[in-house]
Amino acid sequence: xxxxxxxxxxxxxxxxxxxxxxxxxxxxxxxxxxxxxxxxxxxxxxxxxxxxxxxxxxxxxxxxxxxxxxxxxxxxxxxxxxxxxxxxxxxxxxxxxxxxxxxxxxxxxxxxxxxxxxxxxxxxxxxxxxxxxxxxxxxxxxxxxxxxxxxxxxxxxxxxxxxxxxxxxxxxxxxxxxxxxxxxxxxxxxxxxxxxxxxxxxxxxx
Amino acid sequence: xxxxxxxxxxxxxxxxxxxxxxxxxxxxxxxxxxxxxxxxxxxxxxxxxxxxxxxxxxxxxxxxxxxxxxxxxxxxxxxxxxxxxxxxxxxxxxxxxxxxxxxxxxxxxxxxxxxxxxxxxxxxxxxxxxxxxxxxxxxxxxxxxxxxxxxxxxxxxxxxxxxxxxxxxxxxxxxxxxxxxxxxxxxxxxxxxxxxxxxxxxxxxx
Numbered sequence: 564x565x566x567x568x569x570x571x572x573x574x575x576x577x578x579x580x581x582x583x584x585x586x587x588x589x590x591x592x593x594x595x596x597x598x599x600x601x602x603x604x605x606x607x608x609x610x611x612x613x614x615x616x617x618x619x620x621x622x623x624x625x626x627x628x629x630x631x632x633x634x635x636x637x638x639x640x641x642x643x644x645x646x647x648x649x650x651x652x653x654x655x656x657x658x659x660x661x662x663x664x665x666x667x668x669x670x671x672x673x674x675x676x677x678x679x680x681x682x683x684x685x686x687x688x689x690x691x692x693x694x695x696x697x698x699x700x701x702x703x704x705x706x707x708x709x710x711x712x713x714x715x716x717x718x719x720x721x722x723x724x725x726x727x728x729x730x731x732x733x734x735x736x737x738x739x740x741x742x743x744x745x746x747x748x749x750x751x752x753x754x755x756x757x758x759x760x761x762x763x764x765x766x767x768x769x
Numbered sequence: 770x771x772x773x774x775x776x777x778x779x780x781x782x783x784x785x786x787x788x789x790x791x792x793x794x795x796x797x798x799x800x801x802x803x804x805x806x807x808x809x810x811x812x813x814x815x816x817x818x819x820x821x822x823x824x825x826x827x828x829x830x831x832x833x834x835x836x837x838x839x840x841x842x843x844x845x846x847x848x849x850x851x852x853x854x855x856x857x858x859x860x861x862x863x864x865x866x867x868x869x870x871x872x873x874x875x876x877x878x879x880x881x882x883x884x885x886x887x888x889x890x891x892x893x894x895x896x897x898x899x900x901x902x903x904x905x906x907x908x909x910x911x912x913x914x915x916x917x918x919x920x921x922x923x924x925x926x927x928x929x930x931x932x933x934x935x936x937x938x939x940x941x942x943x944x945x946x947x948x949x950x951x952x953x954x955x956x957x958x959x960x961x962x963x964x965x966x967x968x969x970x971x972x973x974x975x
Contacts, residue, residue: 584887585794585887585888586792586794586883586884586885586888588791588792588794588795588884589794589888666887667887668887669883669887673883673941674883674884676941676944676945677875677879677880677883677884677941677944678792678794678880678883678884679792680944680945680947681790681791681872681873681874681875681944681947682790682791682792682795687945687947690945691945691946694942694945721954724942724951724954725935725939725954725958725961727938728935728938728939728941728942728958729931729934729935729938730938731937731938731941732933732934732935732936732937732938732941733931733934735879735882735883735934735937735938736900736930736934738882738883738886738887739882739886739893739896739897739900740897741886741887741893745930748927748930748931752931752934752962755931755961755962755963755964756958756961756962757961758961
């Protein structure tokens, strides 16, 4: 059973790397098993289909990313500083990925949303839950900033969705141009979207 | 030769529909030819590869969209009204698509950017040219609005890129939730990103 659990982990790790590099549709189960050095029979022991694997990859990736987002967004710093750190860490993560594998792979959730959400309802639903959770985490920070009169927004949820949309749009450009400098304007964009009072330091990147 | 030209057009039309529905990697040449009612030999007479077809589909789609964007963005209306119409027409187009085929297919350029830009350099380059051209068209309108002191932006090109990024991010959400209402906030977001003076009518959707 120990070896089988290893196999599940290996399949998940290989699938995540391959999906980040080449998307979902371009991959076959045989290729994933080969990359994981696991026999094809093991695959179907752990996953009933390629779709089931994709759902597990999404869950694993979101579990890790949610921990990162919570660490940044739920700490004791001032609300807008936390949002700023989220963008800085996102940019740093994509930059590190580019340095290690040569390409900006983008956001796995955004990638799979555009590739798959019209093709499989279970994956669409899972991605909706993930983006809902992201928006909710950002919304709480915006609501705090609003209480402190640091931002002027009517609907904090709509504002949070606009901020996450801006993040996804700029990550799309970072992937397209294979260049993370497109993310440098995110903080200034976020302040604009939130009609924030701009402290001097915030104006640097605008 | 007349029939052969028909065949090329049929292949392009079928490929565009299939790529909008299911992306690029999930399609095979045989499936495209079947949908186009064209023998496979014809395919390779017109296109040396599936990638060459994808480039032709991108060109055809951009030629049509560029005409639409130019009609809206280069007419005689006030600059911000033109931008607003661009968003309204984008939303109307996606809503019409949803009514006819049941799903919000999103933006083909955004879809293929996230699916393919790390996999084929010719497609990446073509998508870069298309997004550069979109950003340039929006930039010209923003520069006009800035001359009229209707917006306050430092770098009109960066501002245009942020507006197009917001559009792509909100279209991603429209596709994810299969619901075009996510595009309703675009105009208010755009005014925020441009630090625009907000006329009363502009505040409606904020």
